[in-house]
Amino acid sequence: MRQTLFVLAALWCGAASAAGPASGEWNFRVLLDDSPIGEHRFALVPTGEERKLTSEAQFAVKLLGVTVYRYRHSATEQWRGDCLRQLASKTDDDGTPEKVDANATGDNALTVTTAKGTQSIDGCVMSFAYWNPALRKQERLLNSQSGKLEAVQVSRTGSGTVEVRGQQVAATRWRIATPAQPIDIWYSAEGEWIGLDSTVSGGRKLSYRLK
Template identity: 80%
Template sequence: MTKNRRVWALALWAALFSGAASATGPASGEWSFRVLLDDSPIGEHRFMLATAGEDRRLTSEAEFSVKLLGVTVYRYRHSANETWRGDCLRQLVSKTDDDGTPEKVDAKAVGDNTLAVTTAKGTQPVEGCVMSFAYWNPTIRRQERLLNSQTGKLEAVQVARAGSGMVEVRGQPVEAARWRIATPAQPIDVWYTAQGEWVGLDSTVSGGRKLSYRLK
């Protein structure tokens, strides 16, 4: 993989989500985002959240294609199924095709306080309550570490309020608060309404280009 493609990959999984199991996030919902590169559409990312007994289950599907002069120069496909108990991730199964490079993650709870995360590199235990890059759950704003659903790597993050502004939501401008997630790769700006609904995301990828999610 070239350096530029590695940068793309880092941006997509971080931009393509510890504490008590308080279940402060939504119990159910659907989010369907247009994905834009420098304001040009390149695909979609869809999320579906449902409650099943004491658990919440999330399914997500992403599909991007970047073209140059009509020729596809980058493809990305990602699917994930997550099970949550409160605000703690208890199971994750994901599959990714990052421009021809496959990746798989299989994470399962072991006891009450450990998540066993298996990738092609082996199995590693993650202690305590951990979240993925779950932008749909406002509790993410209190986290200091997040599990990458594409690579299975636990990432140190810093999350802070970064002002407010207008974001296009279903074709209309909506006032929203911006929260910045600082990751080892690059910062991710996540937008929430006053009611805590996730409505957008912005990040920077290779060449200083802007990657955006806008709620359909």
């Protein structure tokens, strides 16, 4: 489960533009096989010509009343348009710590530092920014927990309904195919990110639903 949850946690107000919303808050309940295990909160605010995203995740999986897995993740990202300019994240993945620091190098590169070393990535880099519709056009995404640049394929895979604050809402599903497992992202007709689904270890279903 450890290797699967972190991709999902690294995890709108107003209409979305080409570079996504200017600001917003997303507070998600996190469920495992429809049972609540925690929450993941995101807040996006404008900072001059850029935007700052902060996120906090906290999960606890229990078996017969005993906690068998804990996860905490916090990250701060600075964005200019659709390009990530800065990232600082800390994670406690069931006792295993991880830390990522990334900073823009010039106008078109990002230097990423982890405990395993430093790498330079050319071009406009995006993280797994589910809130930004530009994600759908990406072929690579930066994992905010591990600092790895992952190859992805993003495609529209249908429609359905998603429960949002107790109501069923019509939604479009986009699938992010990753090296680990596919992640399904749900958007409302207005372009709002409203949900996430994925299959984790043991065939269990992990879901995000707006509170």
